[in-house]
Amino acid sequence: MKIAITGTPGTGKSTVSGSVDDYQVIRINDLIKAGYNLGADEERGGALIADVDRLSEYVDGLKGDIILEGHISHLLPVDMVIVLRASPKALKKRLAERGWTEAKIRENIEAEALDVILVEALSLNEKVYEIDTTNMTPMDVREAVLEIIRGTDKYKVGSVDFSEEAFF
Numbered sequence: 001m002k003i004a005i006t007g008t009p010g011t012g013k014s015t016v017s018g019s020v021d022d023y024q025v026i027r028i029n030d031l032i033k034a035g036y037n038l039g040a041d042e043e044r045g046g047a048l049i050a051d052v053d054r055l056s057e058y059v060d061g062l063k064g065d066i067i068l069e070g071h072i073s074h075l076l077p078v079d080m081v082i083v084l085r086a087s088p089k090a091l092k093k094r095l096a097e098r099g100w101t102e103a104k105i106r107e108n109i110e111a112e113a114l115d116v117i118l119v120e121a122l123s124l125n126e127k128v129y130e131i132d133t134t135n136m137t138p139m140d141v142r143e144a145v146l147e148i149i150r151g152t153d154k155y156k157v158g159s160v161d162f163s164e165e166a167f168f
């Protein structure tokens with residue numbers, strides 16, 4: 001099975017992905033840096049633009065139990081999407097610890113409050129789950145991912161709503 005673990009930066013994708021036993025982890029950002037890109041986006045500080053078509057072809061050719069980790073992994077051909085969520089306040093704190101600028105933090109927490117990644121995922125995949133990591137430890141999140149893989153419906157879409165939250 002191929003599982004996308006996606007979410008706004010800071011929701012804990014890299015932290016949790018490495019700890020799911022028996023699943024090989026592919027970090028989409030590594031592939032983008034290794035050549036699966038369309039060049040740098042100068043309007044966004046030179047960030048590389050993912051080549052989603054070539055990434056999709058690559059993922060199509062993969063076999064076995066694989067986690068695809070990254071904030072565009074839900075755009076790729078996978079069997080299931082797990083969207084990690086965090087409240088705007090928690091996200092602000094996590095991203096500030098990375099030393100990001102206020103503008104970059106705001107852009108990301110607004111996207112989180114508006115469910116941007118979730119909505120994209122729902123438009124492309126029928127099996128979409130979301131985990132609100134706000135008050136969970138990384139170990140709790142890992143357990144939740146394992147429960148989803150085992151078939152629980154507890155994390156079906158619709159359980160998270162940050163639309164009423166104050167950002168700052």
Ligand SMILES: Nc1ncnc2c1ncn2[C@@H]1O[C@H](COP(=O)(O)OP(=O)(O)O)[C@@H](O)[C@H]1O
Binds near residue numbers: 011012015016094133
């Ligand atoms: N469940 C969690 N609770 C609190 N902090 C977390 C949790 N998961 C990750 N973090 C912390 O938040 C930051 C972002 O996590 P990271 O896994 O790098 O996110 P992402 O890969 O989604 O950008 C890191 O400092 C990490 O230690």
